[in-house]
Amino acid sequence: MTVLDRPDVAVEPAGGTAGALPGVPKKNRTDLYLAGGLTALCLVLLAWNITGFPMASDDEGTYLAQAWAVAHGKGLAHYTYWYDHPPLAWIQLAGLSWLPALVFPTLLSVAGGRLAMLPVEAVTLLLVYVICKRLGMRRWAAALGLLTFGLSPLALTMNRQIYLDSFAVMWMLAALTLALSPRRHLWHYAAAGGAAAIAVLSKETMVITLPAVLVAMWQKAARSTTRPWAFGAFASGLALVGIFYPLYALLRGELFPGDGHVSLIGAWQFQLMSRSGSGSVFDEASGSGALIDSWLYYDSVILFGGLAATVVALFVRKLRAPGIAGLVLALVAIRPGGYLPAMYVVQALPFLAILIAGVTEFGFDKLRPARVWWRWTILGVAVVTALGFVVPHWYVGDRRALVANDNAPYQEAADYLRTQLPDRAGTTLVVDDVLWLDAVRAGYTRDNVIWFYKLDLDTAVAARLANGWRDVDYIVSTPALRQDPNSLPTVAKLLTNSTVVASFGPGSGPVEIRRVDKENP
Amino acid sequence: MILVSLVLAGFAAVTLWWTMHAWRTPETLASTRFAAPDGEHKLTFSLLVPARHEQAVLEHTVERLLLSTHAGFEIIIIVGHDDPETAEVAMRVAATSPGRIFVVTDHSEQKNKPRALNAALPYCRGDVVGVFDAEDQVDPELLAHVDHAFRATGADVVQGGVQLINFHSSWYSLHNCLEYFFWFRSRLHLHARKGFIPLGGNTVFVRTETLREANGWDGTCLAEDCDLGVRLSSRGKRVAVAYDSAVVTREETPGSVTALLKQRTRWNQGFLQVYRKGEWRKLPGFGQRLLARYTLTGPFLQAFSGIVIPIGIAIAIWARLPVGVALLTFVPVMPMVANLVFQVVGLRDFGEQFDLRIRWHHYARLIIGAFPYALVLAVAALRAVWREYTGKRNWELTAHVGAHLTKPAVAESGVTA
Numbered sequence: 027m028t029v030l031d032r033p034d035v036a037v038e039p040a041g042g043t044a045g046a047l048p049g050v051p052k053k054n055r056t057d058l059y060l061a062g063g064l065t066a067l068c069l070v071l072l073a074w075n076i077t078g079f080p081m082a083s084d085d086e087g088t089y090l091a092q093a094w095a096v097a098h099g100k101g102l103a104h105y106t107y108w109y110d111h112p113p114l115a116w117i118q119l120a121g122l123s124w125l126p127a128l129v130f131p132t133l134l135s136v137a138g139g140r141l142a143m144l145p146v147e148a149v150t151l152l153l154v155y156v157i158c159k160r161l162g163m164r165r166w167a168a169a170l171g172l173l174t175f176g177l178s179p180l181a182l183t184m185n186r187q188i189y190l191d192s193f194a195v196m197w198m199l200a201a202l203t204l205a206l207s208p209r210r211h212l213w214h215y216a217a218a219g220g221a222a223a224i225a226v227l228s229k230e231t232m233v234i235t236l237p238a239v240l241v242a243m244w245q246k247a248a249r250s251t252t253r254p255w256a257f258g259a260f261a262s263g264l265a266l267v268g269i270f271y272p273l274y275a276l277l278r279g280e281l282f283p284g285d286g287h288v289s290l291i292g293a294w295q296f297q298l299m300s301r302s303g304s305g306s307v308f309d310e311a312s313g314s315g316a317l318i319d320s321w322l323y324y325d326s327v328i329l330f331g332g333l334a335a336t337v338v339a340l341f342v343r344k345l346r347a348p349g350i351a352g353l354v355l356a357l358v359a360i361r362p363g364g365y366l367p368a369m370y371v372v373q374a375l376p377f378l379a380i381l382i383a384g385v386t387e388f389g390f391d392k393l394r395p396a397r398v399w400w401r402w403t404i405l406g407v408a409v410v411t412a413l414g415f416v417v418p419h420w421y422v423g424d425r426r427a428l429v430a431n432d433n434a435p436y437q438e439a440a441d442y443l444r445t446q447l448p449d450r451a452g453t454t455l456v457v458d459d460v461l462w463l464d465a466v467r468a469g470y471t472r473d474n475v476i477w478f479y480k481l482d483l484d485t486a487v488a489a490r491l492a493n494g495w496r497d498v499d500y501i502v503s504t505p506a507l508r509q510d511p512n513s514l515p516t517v518a519k520l521l522t523n524s525t526v527v528a529s530f531g532p533g534s535g536p537v538e539i540r541r542v543d544k545e546n547p
Numbered sequence: 548m549i550l551v552s553l554v555l556a557g558f559a560a561v562t563l564w565w566t567m568h569a570w571r572t573p574e575t576l577a578s579t580r581f582a583a584p585d586g587e588h589k590l591t592f593s594l595l596v597p598a599r600h601e602q603a604v605l606e607h608t609v610e611r612l613l614l615s616t617h618a619g620f621e622i623i624i625i626v627g628h629d630d631p632e633t634a635e636v637a638m639r640v641a642a643t644s645p646g647r648i649f650v651v652t653d654h655s656e657q658k659n660k661p662r663a664l665n666a667a668l669p670y671c672r673g674d675v676v677g678v679f680d681a682e683d684q685v686d687p688e689l690l691a692h693v694d695h696a697f698r699a700t701g702a703d704v705v706q707g708g709v710q711l712i713n714f715h716s717s718w719y720s721l722h723n724c725l726e727y728f729f730w731f732r733s734r735l736h737l738h739a740r741k742g743f744i745p746l747g748g749n750t751v752f753v754r755t756e757t758l759r760e761a762n763g764w765d766g767t768c769l770a771e772d773c774d775l776g777v778r779l780s781s782r783g784k785r786v787a788v789a790y791d792s793a794v795v796t797r798e799e800t801p802g803s804v805t806a807l808l809k810q811r812t813r814w815n816q817g818f819l820q821v822y823r824k825g826e827w828r829k830l831p832g833f834g835q836r837l838l839a840r841y842t843l844t845g846p847f848l849q850a851f852s853g854i855v856i857p858i859g860i861a862i863a864i865w866a867r868l869p870v871g872v873a874l875l876t877f878v879p880v881m882p883m884v885a886n887l888v889f890q891v892v893g894l895r896d897f898g899e900q901f902d903l904r905i906r907w908h909h910y911a912r913l914i915i916g917a918f919p920y921a922l923v924l925a926v927a928a929l930r931a932v933w934r935e936y937t938g939k940r941n942w943e944l945t946a947h948v949g950a951h952l953t954k955p956a957v958a959e960s961g962v963t964a
Contacts, residue, residue: 210572211571212571252570254895254896255567255896259889261888262884262885263885265884266885270874273874273877274870274874277870277873277874
């Protein structure tokens, strides 16, 4: 029975459960110390040699340059913002990346910018732990989830890089955490909706994991009197935060497609209809196949283990929410003819780690080894086999992440650009996006530092070069720039009509500073 | 513009937060219900039913009150000396149940509800005084619940729920019903908990000695119910609010938009009077005083924001403000729209609780009618301010003095919401 409201008597929740709920450490701080300690350990591994491995990618440079544009009040991107992605992730990045740039001015900007990802990953790691606890897992299982996510070489590689997906998945995990709130507070659900909206506005593809949050809420609010209100709150939070993106476009007059301007709906049409697929994941030769291979190269354990766990989790009530996230992510990845982005796996990794931990605990419970000795034996054999397989595998992968120095050529090229070329303010330079920000920071005029894609794809940039490719003084040739010469004729022309003045790195994939030979016919 | 937006957003968010008080967690919701009565009847009740030109509904109301399952209660009907029709009905009803029903005649010069109640107060013999309006549909189980609530909580005042039911009769009645629903179901509980409560006009029960100590109702105040609540709160009296859809007192919405407007003007003006009277300054806690200040001025802020927010948006879209500023003007819309979402959920819940069939067009009406309703509230708020500062403080608004009025006058004497 219940207590009436009175002015001087606080109404206690029925049963007084608030203090003893999982995920809300009150007196017992074991969870806090355990999760905090393990997170710190994983962060050290992440931070160690973060500048050297993996090799800086063009995408990282692009996001960092966009964050730079936001931080310096130059709009939402360093080129015309065309609604390719919602901007919230690099707006957040802008709030974080100024600090490393200030502290390490001579470091390759992408390498320095990666330090900004550490707080994001710290939060993500903690959220993995909290979600495990709130799903009803025991402490050791939650710790297993955190460690699986933190120590997997694939996660270690991807989480170091500046990807929008890391921001998005952090927010979606926050939404899931709030949806699983033990107090079932109305405003937690509203906040969950808001967090989910921020996740989607950080990276639009994150929306596919939304069903997991809904299922978690549905289960958590089951048999409660406030379920319709909870969903009302969630919907309000989601819609009212999410609406600001189309609203922004609307206020700028860029919501609907039209002549002479970019538009949100036009960009969506392109993303959904026109973007060519990257082939089937089962086709070794396709882009998707190669991408999956590269993920498997770093870590097959978390991928295969996670997928297997997903299948099991769908049949376990308390694991169904992350199970659905895993299922949807897997289905979208293997859909035929779709485009699979290189960083797609970032969205899946925390969910896979949670699933692995949850299913491991589930197996342990089913086995109930406390009863019989032979069950202990099975368990022991399973654990030893798993560790025997995982540990060497992960040791090799993690060790590589801690010692490899893949960014030396880029760093040397950046140093060269900063110190060796004369008349930087008057030089026109074509670079990839990794070096774009370094060049601008080194004193080259922003309009004269051209991201190589834009030469052929942005008419406004082409219009600035009255004499075509002959207006370019230098081109920095990198593996990213050389990747796709056939679709970019001006870049191809610059590469053939230029000579190397400096070259860094191995013969197979060097970074070359090339002077353009304007006299060539 | 930016400042106005942020202030409005803050206001709307706080209002939303409080409106949703009861549904914050399943535990809070459970705590707002009446505890199940234990079947013992320990207290005696004096039920006051002031009636004025309400001969048409009075008999039915009293007959329903007589059905009450509680053992110890008397009914005191209060009629004006200048209202023979109602007096006649009252006498006739009283004759059917001698010793249970009494009639008191109010001889005061200017007639209003607090004066009528004060006229009856000396005759009350019960431990607890309860107030009902002449058109109320009171549940027979209510007194047993209230009896138990007094004993279980040790409160000095018990406020029961009042609910408008005829949500389907006009476009505004839907909103009006939901307003009551949110107020009694949720917001009042927050007030009770914080120790500052503007009481409702009926289904309110006060211990007789407490009421006599407080000198009864304020005969000059347009919102005597709110005033009483504020005075009792500032004396540190304990108020229990309990809501149970099974035993709420059922009422009807005002019969026309004009009646609604006038009713609302009176409440708002009453709130303003209570605010100016300053009794709330005696509240012990700073938070309580802040809540009082906020609640008593609330209708005006609400009316103001209901008008200003849409205008701000119109400006943002058409005046080509900088995008950042324009986006900021949309911030107050968030709690506003969220409020509408919760109203939709509330309508569903309302239908479930009272066994009413809510159709899709009711939801549509709810959403479409939101702005016009806000407009009505805003006009009422402006009228109230205007009347208060031009000194028009008569109780019965012009249209309700005439004896021909039945329904609108009936609804006029509703509760404060």
